[in-house]
Amino acid sequence: MENEYKPASFEAAWTKKWAQQGLYSTPEQVADKPKVYILDMFPYPSGAGLHVGHIEGETATDILSRFMRMRGYRVLHPMGWDSFGLPAENFAIKSGVHPHETTEKAIKTFKQQMDRMGFSYDWDRELGAHREDYYRWTQWLFIFLYNKGLAYRAKAPVNWCPSCQTVLANEQVEEGMCERCGTEVIQKEMEQWFFKITDYAQRLLDDLQKLDWPESTKLGQKNWIGRSEGMIIPFAVADSKDTIEVFTTRPDTIFGATYMVLAPEHPLVSKIITDEQKEEIQRYQQTTAHKSSLQRSGLEKQKSGVFTGASAINPANNQKIPIWIADHVLMTYGTGAIMAVPAYDERDMQFAKQYDLPIEKIELTKSKEEMTEWLVQKRMGKKSVQYKLRDWLVSRQRYWGAPIPMIFCEQCARSTGLQGWQPVADTDLPVTLPTDVDFKPTGESPIAYSKTFQKGVVCPKCGSVEARREVDTMDTFVDSSWYYFRFADPHNQSAFASKEALKKWLPVDTYVGGAEHTVLHLLYARFITKALYDAGYLAFDEPFTQLRHQGIVMGPDHRRMSKRWGNIINPDDEVDKYGADTVRLYEMFMGPLKDTKAWNTEGIQGIYRFLKRVWKLAEKVGGTLPADVHQEQQKILHKTISYAQEAIPKMMFNTTVSKYMELVHSIAKEDTIEVDTWNTFLTILAPFAPFMTEELWARQGHAESIHKNTWPRLQKKLLEESTVTIPVQINGKIRGTVTVSAQEEEQEVITAALQVPLVKKHLEGKQIVKTIYIQGKILTFVV
RNA sequence: GCCGCGGUGGCGGAAUAGGCAGACGCGCAGGUCUCAAAAACCUGUGAUGCUCAAACAUCGUGUGGGUUCGAUUCCCACCCGCGGCACCA
Numbered sequence: 001m002e003n004e005y006k007p008a009s010f011e012a013a014w015t016k017k018w019a020q021q022g023l024y025s026t027p028e029q030v031a032d033k034p035k036v037y038i039l040d041m042f043p044y045p046s047g048a049g050l051h052v053g054h055i056e057g058e059t060a061t062d063i064l065s066r067f068m069r070m071r072g073y074r075v076l077h078p079m080g081w082d083s084f085g086l087p088a089e090n091f092a093i094k095s096g097v098h099p100h101e102t103t104e105k106a107i108k109t110f111k112q113q114m115d116r117m118g119f120s121y122d123w124d125r126e127l128g129a130h131r132e133d134y135y136r137w138t139q140w141l142f143i144f145l146y147n148k149g150l151a152y153r154a155k156a157p158v159n160w161c162p163s164c165q166t167v168l169a170n171e172q173v174e175e176g177m178c179e180r181c182g183t184e185v186i187q188k189e190m191e192q193w194f195f196k197i198t199d200y201a202q203r204l205l206d207d208l209q210k211l212d213w214p215e216s217t218k219l220g221q222k223n224w225i226g227r228s229e230g231m232i233i234p235f236a237v238a239d240s241k242d243t244i245e246v247f248t249t250r251p252d253t254i255f256g257a258t259y260m261v262l263a264p265e266h267p268l269v270s271k272i273i274t275d276e277q278k279e280e281i282q283r284y285q286q287t288t289a290h291k292s293s294l295q296r297s298g299l300e301k302q303k304s305g306v307f308t309g310a311s312a313i314n315p316a317n318n319q320k321i322p323i324w325i326a327d328h329v330l331m332t333y334g335t336g337a338i339m340a341v342p343a344y345d346e347r348d349m350q351f352a353k354q355y356d357l358p359i360e361k362i363e364l365t366k367s368k369e370e371m372t373e374w375l376v377q378k379r380m381g382k383k384s385v386q387y388k389l390r391d392w393l394v395s396r397q398r399y400w401g402a403p404i405p406m407i408f409c410e411q412c413a414r415s416t417g418l419q420g421w422q423p424v425a426d427t428d429l430p431v432t433l434p435t436d437v438d439f440k441p442t443g444e445s446p447i448a449y450s451k452t453f454q455k456g457v458v459c460p461k462c463g464s465v466e467a468r469r470e471v472d473t474m475d476t477f478v479d480s481s482w483y484y485f486r487f488a489d490p491h492n493q494s495a496f497a498s499k500e501a502l503k504k505w506l507p508v509d510t511y512v513g514g515a516e517h518t519v520l521h522l523l524y525a526r527f528i529t530k531a532l533y534d535a536g537y538l539a540f541d542e543p544f545t546q547l548r549h550q551g552i553v554m555g556p557d558h559r560r561m562s563k564r565w566g567n568i569i570n571p572d573d574e575v576d577k578y579g580a581d582t583v584r585l586y587e588m589f590m591g592p593l594k595d596t597k598a599w600n601t602e603g604i605q606g607i608y609r610f611l612k613r614v615w616k617l618a619e620k621v622g623g624t625l626p627a628d629v630h631q632e633q634q635k636i637l638h639k640t641i642s643y644a645q646e647a648i649p650k651m652m653f654n655t656t657v658s659k660y661m662e663l664v665h666s667i668a669k670e671d672t673i674e675v676d677t678w679n680t681f682l683t684i685l686a687p688f689a690p691f692m693t694e695e696l697w698a699r700q701g702h703a704e705s706i707h708k709n710t711w712p713r714l715q716k717k718l719l720e721e722s723t724v725t726i727p728v729q730i731n732g733k734i735r736g737t738v739t740v741s742a743q744e745e746e747q748e749v750i751t752a753a754l755q756v757p758l759v760k761k762h763l764e765g766k767q768i769v770k771t772i773y774i775q776g777k778i779l780t781f782v783v
Numbered sequence: 784g785c786c787g788c789g790g791u792g793g794c795g796g797a798a799u800a801g802g803c804a805g806a807c808g809c810g811c812a813g814g815u816c817u818c819a820a821a822a823a824c825c826u827g828u829g830a831u832g833c834u835c836a837a838a839c840a841u842c843g844u845g846u847g848g849g850u851u852c853g854a855u856u857c858c859c860a861c862c863c864g865c866g867g868c869a870c871c872a
Contacts, residue, residue, distance in 0.1 A: 216787055216867085223786070226871065248872060261872090303870075326870095333871045340872085346784090347870055388871050518867075589808070591796055596865075600795065606808045612823090655797070658807035727803045732853035734803055758839090772852060778802045782852045 005615035007579020011691045024120040027074040036073045038065045041513025042082035042480045045106035050113040057512045057550035059584045062119045066687035067648045070711040078487040080127040085476045089400040092439045099400040118690045125490045129479035135402035136430035137496040143423040150196045160188035166441035167397040192395040197527045201387040213547040220518040226388025233381035235312040247334030252371040254316045256362040257339040260323045263331035264288045274309035288327040315380045394475045399446035401473030403431045411464035425460045445471040481524040511544040554598040569599045581689035582608045588653035623672030636666045638718040680712045728753045729780040735759045746773045
C-alpha cells in the first residue's frame with residue numbers, strides 16, 4: 001500500500017530539482033554535436049491559462065526534445081510569450097487594470113502550468129514581446145525595413161466601428177459586425193504604415209517547394225499569394241485622350257468583351273463621367289464606401305453597378321463598349337478595371353443579365369498563349385503577373401503593442417516636401433510605451449492622450465522641436481515574425497541576435513503549432529526572414545525547415561471546447577487527478593498529432609491504469625530469467641526501441657505508446673524483470689513520462705538524472721526473425737497459415753501449405769492454375 | 784461557389800511500395816478478490832449463420848463501378864462530414 005503510485009508526491013519536487021540543477025539549460029559549446037532547434041509557436045498568455053490544446057503541441061515538442069538530447073544532439077528548446085495584444089487591452093477597458101499587470105500575471109500562470117507538465121524549456125532564454133528589451137528590437141526591425149524601403153506610409157481603408165469610435169483589427173470584425181458591440185463596421189480611409197511584403201510575393205511562392213511543411217499549409221500560402229498570369233491591355237476611352245488599362249487572364253476572349261467595369265475608387269472615374277451622370281455616380285460611390293466588409297467580401301451575392309455614360313474602344317476589334325462602375329471590381333487587384341466577357345465569365349454574365357448588357361457568344365480562334373503573343377506583337381497589350389497578396393498593414397490604433405518608432409517633423413516636412421517622417425535614432429530605442437493613458441475608446445490611439453509620450457521629442461534629423469511621435473502601435477504579428485531569432489541570443493544588448501548565435505542555432509528545425517496560423521504568421525515570418533537575409537543578417541532565407549500542426553482537442557461531447565457548452569477540460573484538474581505524466585501520455589495517445597480529436601474522460605483512465613501498472617512492475621525488478629525467455633524478451637524490447645526511434649522523429653506518438661503497452665504486457669507476464677531490461681525500458685519511456693521514470697530511476701539508487709541517459713543502442717540482430725508465419729490463400733481467400741523458416745525455398749513452402757487440412761479441403765477436386773509466392777509474405781493458389 | 788482534408792467495430796484509433804482488417808486503449812459482458820462496493824487482476828468482445836461451445840462458412844473499411852490471384856490501400860463516378868478562401872477579372 002505504501003508503494004502506491006502517487007504522482008503528486010514527487011512531481012513538484014522533481015520540477016524544482018531539475019530547475020536547480022539547470023538540467024534543461026541549453027548546451028552552449030558542444031562543437032562535436034549536431035544542433036537541433038525545436039520550437040513551439042509563441043503562445044498568447046491569456047487570463048484563462050494554458051489549455052489542453054497548448055499542451056498537446058508542447059508535449060509533442062517536449063518528447064521530441066528529450067529524445068533528441070538522448071540521441072546526442074544539442075537541443076535548443078525555448079519558450080516565450082506573444083504578450084502584446086487585444087484581450088489584455090479590452091480587459092483593461094472593462095476593468096481598469098493595466099495590461100502590463102494582467103499580462104505578467106498570466107505569464108506567471110502559464111509558466112507554472114508548463115513547469116507542472118514537466119516541459120523541458122530553457123527558462124534562461126524566456127522572452128516576452130511586451131518587455132522593453134524585446135520590443136526595442138521589434139522597433140529596430142521596423143526601422144530596418146523603413147531604411148530598406150520596405151516600410152512606407154499610405155492611405156488605406158480600415159475597419160471602423162462607429163459606436164465604439166475605434167479602428168478594429170480584422171480579427172475583431174465578425175461577419176461584418178464589431179465583435180464587442182455588434183454594430184456594423186464601416187470602411188474608413190486613414191494614413192497607415194505598411195510593410196512591402198508584395199515585393200517578396202514570387203519568392204515566398206517559389207521557396208515553398210523547399211520546405212518540409214504539410215501540403216495543405218503550403219497550398220494555403222500559395223492561394224493567399226494568389227499568383228495569376230495574364231495581360232494588361234489598354235482600352236482607349238472614346239472621344240478622349242485617356243486610356244484605361246485592364247488586367248485579364250483570358251486575353252483569348254477579348255473579342256467577346258462587351259462592356260468594361262471600373263472599381264468605384266478608380267482614379268479615372270471622376271474624369272470620364274458625363275455631367276448628367278455625376279450625381280448618380282457620386283451617390284453610388286458613397287453607398288459603396290459605407291458598405292460593410294461583409295458586403296464587400298462577396299457574401300452578398302447581388303451585384304450593383306452604375307453606367308458612366310462613357311465608352312471605351314476594344315483595341316482588338318475597335319468596337320465601342322460602355323464603361324460601367326461596380327463595386328465587385330476591386331481597386332486593390334490588377335488595375336482596378338476589367339474588360340467584361342459575359343460569354344466566358346459567370347460574374348460578367350450575371351452583371352450583364354442584371355443590367356441588360358450585350359452578350360456576345362464568340363468562337364475562340366486562338367489559344368490563350370497564341371492570343372497573348374498576337375496582342376504583344378500588335379502592341380495592344382503586355383504580359384503581366386498579378387498577386388492577390390497585399391502589403392501588410394502594421395499600424396494599430398491601439399495601446400498594448402510596440403510603439404512605431406517614427407517621428408513626424410514639421411520642419412523637415414516643410415523643407416523637403418514629403419519627407420516629414422524620420423526614424424527614431426537607434427540610440428534612442430526603445431520608444432517606451434507610456435503608462436499614463438486612458439484605455440477608453442475615443443477614435444484615436446490611446447497613446448495620443450499620454451502627457452509624457454511627446455515630451456522633449458525632437459526631430460532625429462534636423463533637431464527641430466516641431467516634432468511629434470507616431471502614436472500608433474504595431475500589429476502584434478510583427479512581434480511574432482522574428483522572435484525565433486531572439487531565442488538564439490536573448491540577452492544581446494547590441495543586436496537582435498549575434499551572427500554567431502544565429503549561425504549556431506538557426507533555422508528552426510521543427511516548428512509545431514496550430515493550423516490557424518497557416519497563412520498570416522507563417523507568411524510574415526518568412527517575409528521578415530527573407531528581408532533580413534537580403535541585407536546580410538542571416539545565412540538562410542527560410543525560418544522553419546519542418547513544420548507540423550497539432551489538431552484541435554474537442555470536448556468530451558465532440559464539440560469545440562467552450563464556456564457555452566460547459567465542456568472545457570482544464571489541464572490543472574486533470575493533473576490533480578492523474579498527475580502530469582498521465583496527461584502527457586494521454587494527449588499523445590488520443591490519436592495522430594495533426595488530427596482533431598475529442599477528449600475522453602474515461603480514455604485518460606486507461607493511460608493512468610497503464611502507468612500504475614508500470615509503477616507496480618518496479619517491485620519485480622532484480623532477478624534473472626531463463627535463457628530462452630530472456631532472449632524472447634530482448635527481441636520484443638529491441639523491436640520496441642526500433643519502433644520508437646523511427647516513430648518519434650515523425651511524431652507518431654500514439655502508436656509508440658501502444659508499442660510500449662505491448663512491451664509492458666510482455667515483461668509483466670514473467671515473475672521477475674531483469675535490471676537491464678527495466679533500465680532500458682525506463683529510458684525509452686522517460687521522454688514521455690519524465691516524472692515517473694525519474695522517480696523510479698532514483699529509487700533504484702541512481703544519482704544522476706535519467707534524463708541524462710543516452711538512448712539505448714539498438715541491437716539489429718535481435719530484430720531478425722528465424723521463422724515466419726505465411727498466410728495461404730486460395731483465390732484471394734485466406735484458408736490457413738504455414739510457419740516456415742524465413743529463408744525457405746518456394747517449393748518447400750508450397751509443399752508445406754498443401755499439407756494444411758483446410759487448404760487441402762478447399763483444393764479438393766480443383767485444378768491449380770497458378771501459384772504465387774511472395775518471399776516471406778504470402779502464398780496464393782489460383783484455381 | 785472554389786480549394787484542401789477526411790469517412791474503418793458501441794467509441795478514440797491501428798494497418799496502405801496492394802498481401803492474415805480491427806494493433807493499443809475505452810466501453811461492454813462474464814469471472815477472481817470482497818459482507819458489499821470501489822480498486823486491481825483474468826477471460827471474452829465486428830456482424831450473421833450453423834437451435835450451447837468448438838470448428839466452419841458467409842458478409843464486412845461511406846455508396847456504386849473498375850483494375851488484380853488478392854483492394855481499407857490504386858483508378859473512375861457519386862454521397863456525407865470537417866476546415867480554409869471568398870466577386871482576385
